[in-house]
Amino acid sequence: MAEFIQHVINGISLGSVYALIAIGYSMVYGILQLINFAHGEVVMLSSVFGFYVAPYFLAHMDPSIGLFLVVLTVAMVGCGIVGFLIERLAYRPLRKAPRINCLITAIGVSLFIQYFTQLDFVFGAIPQSYPELMSREVYFTIAGAEVSNLQVLVLGLSFVLMVALQWIVYRTKLGKAMRAVSENTEVSALLGIPVDRVISFTFILGSVLAAAAGTLVSTMYPKVDALMGTLLGLKAFVAAVLGGIGSIPGAVLGGLVMGMAEEFTVGYLSSSFRDAIAFAILIVVLLVRPSGLLGKSRIEKV
């Protein structure tokens, strides 16, 4: 029993991270019908930013929640800028191009960031260990299962960010404009909504959430690797598809299911299936319910 609960707790915290990343895929897809393959790279860059700035702060602060929040803030700002630039430089010039061009560009941007990061004078190809922002300790135990302070942090931060996102999307003018643009871009422009600005805002928002995911991942599994974004990004993408791409609640649900599935696979099957489960889920979803758990089934325009 204790083991089962332990897996559930681990699954939820891993799933929250996937959810944070999946939201970015889903929001961008909702607005541009584009799968932003470079999104995983934004997650990776978040850890790279943390890797470079944390030592400066560590000179003045001890590992603590405060240090974590400072590094998180820097990573969020950095990734927000990166997300903005990716859209502005790579996708905006292709706004009227066929969708396949955008998709190929997305893959190109993703590879560009990966290989650029691997350059020796940038970060390098060798994985590095991520500075310890907070030391892990057991926060409490329930039914014999241990919950670490890092897991509490993951859950708490994810929850706060998702509530904040919900507030932005349903209560602020720019958030409502995001929903308007994702429902109908042409009509939104006719209402005087500056569509390009709304698209930039969407990329920034998604990238800020990706920054949180990256910082959390590296805090839990203290490693930075220029290639770490690929698998994280792919799994989160599967989570977004599972939940119904374009739907924010779907992304959250998909992320949690995904984290849980991975954790249970590792726990009860074999850890060598850790990454395979994501793709098994993807295949099943595409066969059984391509619109995802919470997605509206609609006819693809392509």
Added chain:
Amino acid sequence: MAELLLKVEQVSVSYGAVQALDSVSLEVKEGEIVALLGANGAGKSTLLKSVMRMVPLKQGVISFRGENLSHSRTSGIVKKGMALVPEGRGILGTMSVKENLEMGAFHRTDWESDLKHVLELFPILSERLHQHAGTLSGGEQQMLAIGRAILSAPRLLLLDEPSLGLAPKIIQNIFKLIQKINSDGISILLIEQNAHMAIKVAHRAYVLETGHIVASGLAHEISSDEELKKAYLGG
């Protein structure tokens, strides 16, 4: 002299091989209701889309209050004082009626009093404020689309077939509201297939046929022209 609001000069638009507009010129002055009549596929919607810069011009100049719009974007044109209620209404069905109205006023901060005015004009909307706009009936959606456009504070309102698919009683009501909006100081360029109704409320009219303006004049002149009557007003 009333101010010249919209001036369309020799505008041509084509979709690939289809020439939808061929050197079309047209004007709307402050205070006017101008009807743009024509059969299916004549190019009426294309004209309004080109005014809002939703389709590229092959040739010609469009200006609003003397300002050339060739470098403007759709959302910028709305700010300058023109709004289009598109064919099919363009309701944001997953958003509430209130949110639709709020999006209409996107570029404004002081729109609360105008919201009150719009709700007085369309009382049915105040009963439905928190409903999803997709659940409204066709007539209610058309009112929402018009009300939403008014909230952008336009000087000139472009309406693309507001009566399409509505019951006769509701159409009557819509046309009354169009006159009311006009008397409140908003000029109107109205597309209609329902030419009888349109010509009754309009001051002037243009007739478009396969991309060409084939007639223009005061509304009563158009409606008394026997040939046009046969062709466009159903005998």
